[in-house]
Amino acid sequence: MPSKVDLEVRRRGIKLFQEKFGRLVKRILECKPPTLVIPKRTLTNTIYDERRRLLLLGPEKLRRSFLDVNEAKKFAQTTLMAAIIYEALINNEYPTIRDLYYRGKHTIRYRDIHGKIREENTWDEQRESDAVIRDIEVYLGILREELLILSKEKGKVVGNMRIRSGGDIIDLSKMGHGAYAIEPTPDLIEFIDVDAEFVLVVEKDAVFQQLHRYGFWKKYKSILITSAGQPDRATRRFVRRLSEELKLPVYILTDADPYGWYIYSVFKIGSIALSYESERLATPDAKFIGVSMTDIFGDKNKKPWLSPQEAKNYIIKAKDADIKRAKELLSYIWFQSKAWEKEIKIFLNKKAKLEIEALASKGLRFLADTYIPQKIETGDWIL
Amino acid sequence: MIAASVPTVREEFKALSPAQFFARYREIAGFSNPTRALYQAIRELVENALDATDSHGILPSVKIIVRQDSENPSHYVITVEDNGIGIPPQHVPQAFGRVLYSSKYVLRQTRGMFGLGVKAAIIYGQLTTGKPVEVITSQPGLKRIYYFKLRIDLQKNQPIILERGSWRKSRDWHGTIVSITIEGDWSRAKQKIIEYIKRTAVITPYANIVFVAPDGVVLFYKRNIEQLPPPSKEVKPHPHGIDLEFLKTLKENKNFKTVKDLLINSFQGVGEKTAIDVLILSSIDPSISPSKLTERDLVRLAETLKAYKRFRAPKADALSPLGREIIKAGLRRIFEPEFVEAITRRPAAYQGHPFIIEVGIAYGGKVPMSSDDGPILLRYANKIPLLYDEKSDVSWKVVSKSNFDWSQYNVSLPAQLIVLTHICSTKIPFKGVGKESVADVPEIEKELRLALREVARKLRIYLSKKIREEEKKRRIIVLARYIPEVARNLAIIASNGKGDKVDGILLEKLSEIIARRTGADPSEIIMVAKQVEVGV
Structure with missing residues (x-):
């Protein structure tokens, strides 16, 4: 039986997913193009807040539209990672980032314009799925530790x-x-x-x-x-x-x-x-x-x-x-x-x-x- | 031309020693060795067969059978059958047993060299195999079919009739079947002959062509258009196109009392005023009799005719272009391309000779891959395919990559691209005696380039449309392939246990959103999305 704190953290994470991705679903049901607006994780978008004495993400946002052929895959990867983390929260699991990589890795089989069957993996290397996890942290404004995702202990x-x-x-x-x-x-x-x-x-x-x-x-x-x-x-x-x-x-x-x-x-x-x-x-x-x-x-x-x-x-x-x-x-x-x-x-x-x-x-x-x-x-x- | 007695087409014949002729022209006529001879003989017979049909308003059905002689494997029996106008029976011995001279006073674009080629083939056969020529023919309206077996008396230039006969027609057949036996080499000539047949089939989509090879291979090209190229008319020569020799022959004409009348009646574009003008410029009294003209008069006259600027442009009535539809049908019949276009330019002239340029283009489908240097080039001169010396031909100069920027037309070589060029003229400016390539005449080059640009522009429009459509399709597939994934994932978060239902709704909505954005049909996108398998 998970502890009270544990359940509380899970409940918060689940709510956040439902809120943020629920908005996306609502847009789709209204037939509006689904777009993820994510703060940019780039050096140029890193600013130092002198008053609070913190390194923070700047105001620049990345619009990841499903209708953009260059972003469609990333968009799909983001929803995939979201669903996996969401399910882990619901099921009282503590996946590692490697687990998340394996849980999400599968093949999409489709036909190209010549009708030939082609295959594509949701992701090939953990580097890719790790990047998607960071996107989700930024998108939800929450740390992966707060989503109960494990990594190696060091401290x-x-x-x-x-x-x-x-x-x-x-x-x-x-x-x-x-x-x-x-x-x-x-x-x-x-x-x-x-x-x-x-x-x-x-x-x-x-x-x-x-x-x-x-x-x-x-x-x-x-x-x-x-x-x-x-x-x-x-x-x-x-x-x-x-x-x-x-x-x-x-x-x-x-x-x-x-x-x-x-x-x-x-x-x-x-x-x-x-x-x-x-x-x-x-x-x-x-x-x-x-x-x-x-x-x-x-x-x-x-x-x-x-x-x-x-x-x-x-x-x-x-x-x-x-x-x-x-x-x-x-x-x-x-x-x-x-x-x-x-x-x-x-x-x-x-x-x-x-x-x-x-x-x-x-x-x-x-x-x-x-x-x-x-x-x-x-x-x-x-x- | 074998055919002679047709109401609209009449040609005059004049005797010349065939032995003399053949001795002189054996190589030039293309009968230098068994390989070449087999190819050349087939060509002569096929071209005669086509001239006997399409020039006379008949949709051709031509059957070519090449058989190896069972007694002598180096002998081949070539039989060509057409459904043309036939030959009047009384002319058959002369037409096949005596070299005829066709008058040069009239010009008309035809394939054959005034019927000389087929006689060269007969003589070559006779010399190499000793076998006679057999002819079966009948004309429309005649009740009987006539049969002849002939050989040529080379000394006397006279036909020797070995057998003749006739029988009643049981059906309304007309046409000619010619059968000759010659020494040949099928295995060496095969490739060239098949290429010739194929290239002929490209520009005769209105003809049924059957070719039966000695090794049993059968090629059948079925007619795919019921339209014939307009027949050409006979015209007088244009004064810019003549030479001194021609004037000498002209002088012998006893029909006209004065030089002025001779000029008016022998040339196109010369009236009373022009004739006087030209003669005065040549210091010749217009009222003298042609027989009084001296050698020096003729030289001056020839120079004046060449230099005189005020003649009307030469008439193109003598030319018989194929026309856009026929070229397109022909390219379609052989190559089933995804894009085909053709153009017939307006008549132009070089050195007093009228000509018309036609260019066809075919892309994709079963068109073979070209080289890096330029498209596959199919060259024709007066409906005859030119198979050799491609690189020295003016057409190659125009279509090759070094002179034509194909990339400007959305084509990157090598490509599945064919360019067909057809030059019709009363005088094709061939390079050398081989008659396999056309010289770089600036007027012809210019017309070819203009024609090519025009068809290539249409190809560019087609290709850019195709690229746009493919781009759209590719975009749809890129997006649609992720629909099931996204729908499923979002359904997991949004559903609260009603996963499947939400999944389906999201799939449809996402398809609709993509459809709206790409302008595609939503059902088409749903179909693509449903074909996607998401592995577990």
């Missing part, structure tokens, strides 16, 4: 917190050396109680494990999360819910390099590729706690956390690709703040980067008991 969480998932109550403080894998349907998670003052998201899984074994979250009353590299959607949604629903401050700890900075920005404002998700995935209040360039090299107001000798030992020479990426970030409007420009300029100047592991090797204690708590305490972060 992990531990902390002084109890949640309900699939009818079980899980105590995130009793995970041993392991951690709770953030499920691909984070909206089905119910927060029962929590005793934490902040959320720390660590880019590196290895550093997460060390902090966990060290008992960081117990000692500093926090929720400890890792995205294990680029965050997946479920981890981002989970962090967003912690921030939004529990009002917990979120700190993000990444490598000191352009990739680390971008991971932070994905948590904070969304990704360019999937900007349509930002509205429900981004955590605009997330703070970049480090490792920052001034932590390594200091500046006129700040003493560096590393001695010149340590800095010399731990930093890695930036590669051409890093430099190029850093210059790209400078062109993004959401990196065009004073603090970030300073950060990136130091990087371009020093041509040096640093991994979090380096701080851990200076001493786990230094990382857990000095660096992180002091930075939080003194407000030494970048927004």
Whole structure:
């Protein structure tokens, strides 16, 4: 028996399908040409909302008309994917995107203008069906996680917190050396109680494990999360819910390099590729706690956390690709703040980067008991 | 021409030594070797058969039988039967046993070379096999059918009648059956002969043609139009088209007292005033007797006639174009094309010779694929197919890709495209003695190009309409193929359990929407949609 939250999420999804596709059906019954009006998922239609500090889809819309010979197949694919997801919601299923690909893949047999029998597949590769899923998310204005579509689990969480998932109550403080894998349907998670003052998201899984074994979250009353590299959607949604629903401050700890900075920005404002998700995935209040360039090299107001000798030992020479990426970030409007420009300029100047592991090797204690708590305490972060 | 005594068509004959003639013309007449001879003999007989019918208002039925002689495999018996006007029995020995000279004072477009070709065939047969020619003939209105077996006395240029006979007609048959035996080579000549028969069939859709080959292959082309090309009339020559030799022959004519009268009566387009004008320009007294004309007078006269600008344009009455309908029917009969068009241009003239250009075009259907360089070209001169030297012919020059932008007419070569060209003239400007290709005469080239443009324009209109219709059809299929899919999927979301019913309604509505947009019939789209199978 699905949980109450589960049923509630399903009911919402079903209603959305009936509303949006019902309109289409109504048009057809009135003999009007059926058209899907879908926000465009292109880079040029990605805009940064400065007030809400989010990467959002712009106003450009794509009109997918069934009567357009170039769009007819896409139109049919969209209705096909809609029907499959709709049926899965009704039948209390949790399909993966691969399942959806297989469920929809079949052959259409028709006669060409010369009367010859020809065959065409609804789709051939999963790349095609995945694109259709994204279209449906955008068209309905809902995330596939909210339609209970599963993907691989990647993010992990531990902390002084109890949640309900699939009818079980899980105590995130009793995970041993392991951690709770953030499920691909984070909206089905119910927060029962929590005793934490902040959320720390660590880019590196290895550093997460060390902090966990060290008992960081117990000692500093926090929720400890890792995205294990680029965050997946479920981890981002989970962090967003912690921030939004529990009002917990979120700190993000990444490598000191352009990739680390971008991971932070994905948590904070969304990704360019999937900007349509930002509205429900981004955590605009997330703070970049480090490792920052001034932590390594200091500046006129700040003493560096590393001695010149340590800095010399731990930093890695930036590669051409890093430099190029850093210059790209400078062109993004959401990196065009004073603090970030300073950060990136130091990087371009020093041509040096640093991994979090380096701080851990200076001493786990230094990382857990000095660096992180002091930075939080003194407000030494970048927004 | 074999036929002589018909009220409307009368030709004058003059004796000439056939042995002399044949010795001189054996190669030129096309009897150089057994392969060539078999082909040429069939051609001569078929062309005579057609001239004996269509020039006289009779819808032709021509039967050609080529049989291998059982006693001598290199000998072939060629029998050609027509339903033409027949030959008066008293003329038969002369017509087949004596080379005749047809007067050049009148010009009329016919296929045969004044009946010389068939006699060349008879002589060739006689020389190679020793077999005589057999003729069976009867004319409309005669009560009897006449039979002759002849050979030619080459020394005396006289027919030797070996057998003759006659019998009463049991039915109203008229026509001629000629049978000759010659040395030939069927296996080598086969392809060329069949091509000749086929090409002849293309421009004679009004004829039933049966061809029985020695290997038992039978070709039958059934008449598909009951209309004959208008017969040509005899006309006098136009002064622009004559030469010095012709004037010398003319001088011998004793019927006219003065040079002026001779000119007026020997040429078309020359009246009293013009005759005097021309003669004064040539410094000849118009009132002298033709016999008084000197060699130098004739030279000057010939030059003046060529240069004089004020003659009326030559008359085209002597020409016998096929006409648009016949060309179209002919192309249809052989190629069953999806598109066919033809045009007969208005008469024009080159060097004083009138000519008419006709061009036909056939596309698609059973038309074979052309080469990359141009369409398949079927050339005709005075209703005779030209089979060889295609690339040096003025027609090829006009139709080939390098000179005609087919892409402008929606055709991309190679294509299933045939162009037929027919040149009718009292004098075809052949290149060389082979008479297989027509020279680049600017006037003819221009007329050919204008004619081709006109038919090609009609093809373009047809093709662009076809492309539009196919585009529409393709669009319908692209859209209709997804109807069942879309209807089913939307029914799943919209139905609340009444899936099948909603499915059907949506299918019909979607078909109707597509019908409205494409201008097609909704039932047609529903049909296409229902043929689609959506796999599970």
